[in-house]
Amino acid sequence: MGSDGGAYVEESCVEGTRDFSSSEVSSSADHLVVMVHGILGSTSDWKFAASQFGKAFTDTVIVHCSERNMNMLTLDGVDVMGERLAEEVIDIIKKRRRLKKISFIAHSVGGLVARYTIGRLYRPASKSQELPADDFQGLNAKGTIYGLKAMNFITVATPHLGSWGNKQVPFLFGLTAVEKVAALIIHLIFRRTGRHLFLTDNDAQKPPLLQRMVEDCDLQFMSALEAFERRVAYSNVGNDHIVGWRTSSIRRNSELPKWDKSLNEKYPHIVYQEYTEGSTSENRPLDNTDLNSNDVLEEKLVVGLTRLSWERVDVSFHSSKQRFAAHSVIQVKDALMHSEGADVIQHMIDHFLI
Numbered sequence: 001m002g003s004d005g006g007a008y009v010e011e012s013c014v015e016g017t018r019d020f021s022s023s024e025v026s027s028s029a030d031h032l033v034v035m036v037h038g039i040l041g042s043t044s045d046w047k048f049a050a051s052q053f054g055k056a057f058t059d060t061v062i063v064h065c066s067e068r069n070m071n072m073l074t075l076d077g078v079d080v081m082g083e084r085l086a087e088e089v090i091d092i093i094k095k096r097r098r099l100k101k102i103s104f105i106a107h108s109v110g111g112l113v114a115r116y117t118i119g120r121l122y123r124p125a126s127k128s129q130e131l132p133a134d135d136f137q138g139l140n141a142k143g144t145i146y147g148l149k150a151m152n153f154i155t156v157a158t159p160h161l162g163s164w165g166n167k168q169v170p171f172l173f174g175l176t177a178v179e180k181v182a183a184l185i186i187h188l189i190f191r192r193t194g195r196h197l198f199l200t201d202n203d204a205q206k207p208p209l210l211q212r213m214v215e216d217c218d219l220q221f222m223s224a225l226e227a228f229e230r231r232v233a234y235s236n237v238g239n240d241h242i243v244g245w246r247t248s249s250i251r252r253n254s255e256l257p258k259w260d261k262s263l264n265e266k267y268p269h270i271v272y273q274e275y276t277e278g279s280t281s282e283n284r285p286l287d288n289t290d291l292n293s294n295d296v297l298e299e300k301l302v303v304g305l306t307r308l309s310w311e312r313v314d315v316s317f318h319s320s321k322q323r324f325a326a327h328s329v330i331q332v333k334d335a336l337m338h339s340e341g342a343d344v345i346q347h348m349i350d351h352f353l354i
Helices: 043-056 071-075 078-095 109-121 176-197 221-226 245-249 293-305 323-329 339-350
Strands: 031-036 061-065 101-107 149-156 230-236 270-276 310-315
Touching (some): 031 043, 043 339, 078 176, 101 109, 109 149, 230 245, 230 339
Parallel strands (some): 031 101, 101 149
Antiparallel strands (some): 270 310
């Protein structure tokens, strides 16, 4: 176990180094928790959360913070990062033969990367038996993630519907003209990842990657997501200048709930929670009559993702001194600067399936 008596936490989460051979790993630890940072991020972004998970789960989990897509590598595209993360996870699984379960916790663009990665690692129930015997653990009827039972898939301020559209990127002020210009130049700043976020990629004349990721097409993206016991979207209701509430909570405008105050004094910044069953309904009429191709595409993303059940946890730092850094506070990117988000991490821990 870790030196604090809790679950083993990879040193890459805490000190920026790797240690796959540490004798501190508990023989009973069988649940891999992969934490994925966002754009221009690094392993240290999840340092606080990793340590809290380590304290909470004695001898049960191994926390690993992704390290192969750090800093400028996050501009290479969701798919390229997803392939790198998949190889990283495979390496860990092969080194940790006792693993039986896997969970992902991902911030911002990292949530999209994690969704791509699980599509690459997914093994249908009928195909999982093709894995080498030592790679196969905990088969279930919905398939596995490289032989491991899929438990928690948690995203934190992730732009599931992309960054195009009114108030999807709040610092663009919801101005249509500004958003159109941003879509045209975003690749100059965030390169291939920017094209994926603004749904302007058309590799080999294919639909945008985010559209393909709500289907089982190139990879079995949705089957992989469905394999998890639970899917959770944590979202900032306001003051997140990078990722808007609608895209991070996978809702239409008309579905954004009213909220008043925190629901529980233990989690002062949690203002709304809901669980929605998956829907098989077809596309419904959009919220306004001024339709364009991006409205239609966004509706496809909503419909595709909400075929599965989701837990939505809405967060507000409206009364916090740190509210204007909400995108980082919700993750507690820095334990000192963003400490007011600690209750969100505790909420994750208290509801985490082991």
